[in-house]
Amino acid sequence: MVNRVNMAFGKYILYELNGAAKLAGDGFDPNVKLIKTFDSIKGNKLGITQESMDRVLSKNSDLFLCFDGDMPLGMMWGHRGSCYIRGPGIPLLYDEGTVYWFWIFTLPEARGKNVFKRLTNSFFHHYKGAKNFVALVDPRNTIMRNQINKLGFIENKLYTYAKLGTNSLVFEKSVMAQQSSFHFESGNRHHLPVI
Numbered sequence: 001m002v003n004r005v006n007m008a009f010g011k012y013i014l015y016e017l018n019g020a021a022k023l024a025g026d027g028f029d030p031n032v033k034l035i036k037t038f039d040s041i042k043g044n045k046l047g048i049t050q051e052s053m054d055r056v057l058s059k060n061s062d063l064f065l066c067f068d069g070d071m072p073l074g075m076m077w078g079h080r081g082s083c084y085i086r087g088p089g090i091p092l093l094y095d096e097g098t099v100y101w102f103w104i105f106t107l108p109e110a111r112g113k114n115v116f117k118r119l120t121n122s123f124f125h126h127y128k129g130a131k132n133f134v135a136l137v138d139p140r141n142t143i144m145r146n147q148i149n150k151l152g153f154i155e156n157k158l159y160t161y162a163k164l165g166t167n168s169l170v171f172e173k174s175v176m177a178q179q180s181s182f183h184f185e186s187g188n189r190h191h192l193p194v195i
């Protein structure tokens with residue numbers, strides 16, 4: 001993705017998984033916690049802000065953190081139902097049976113030590129009743145693409161976007177149906193929770 005002033009363009013693959021009962025595992029990892037308040041994040045090196053928590057957590061979202069003692073090493077977030085992805089300006093329109101999986105991150109110094117795996121096990125355990133999962137992945141992110149393929153997600157759509165200010169021109173190509181369309185998004189026109 002390239003950013004100049006308030007212009008952005010890039011690509012995302014929309015991955016989908018129908019049902020995740022087989023990923024639910026035995027339970028929540030002991031090192032993972034569901035976080036509800038900003039105060040409970042000590043030595044926050046993950047870059048989570050009070051503003052992002054207030055904006056996102058009040059709107060049907062969950063924040064999962066993996067800890068070493070009281071130090072958070074990695075995070076992932078989930079959101080039930082529709083939302084507007086502010087970066088590319090893409091609305092995701094789903095019912096509350098669908099969970100959007102986002103902001104997946106392990107601190108560089110903690111990578112390769114199963115932080116993502118612990119978070120993922122807890123995430124799918126928490127959402128074991130959900131009927132559908134979606135995630136947007138940059139096509140260049142081979143580590144994440146390998147992981148998400150292993151979990152059983154399939155590539156459903158390819159988005160190519162150009163965003164100027166709050167307006168986006170989005171080219172959407174369906175992988176399965178070989179269909180494509182352009183749509184213009186004038187900001188958060190569906191008035192969705194913003195992510």
Ligand SMILES: CC(C)(COP(=O)(O)OP(=O)(O)OC[C@H]1O[C@@H](n2cnc3c(N)ncnc32)[C@H](O)[C@@H]1OP(=O)(O)O)[C@@H](O)C(=O)NCCC(=O)NCCS
Pocket residue numbers: 074104105106107110111112113114115116117118136137138141143144147150
């Ligand atoms: C992708 C990311 C979350 C993985 O986190 P992590 O805590 O290091 O992952 P884990 O230690 O749990 O390892 C999970 C798997 O990824 C693999 N992996 C981790 N780092 C890797 C690397 N640098 N190269 C190749 N594979 C790697 C592990 O080998 C493991 O694979 P396995 O399933 O074959 O055992 C982390 O690299 C990251 O934060 N990247 C930047 C942000 C990002 O890309 N987020 C995803 C946006 S959609």
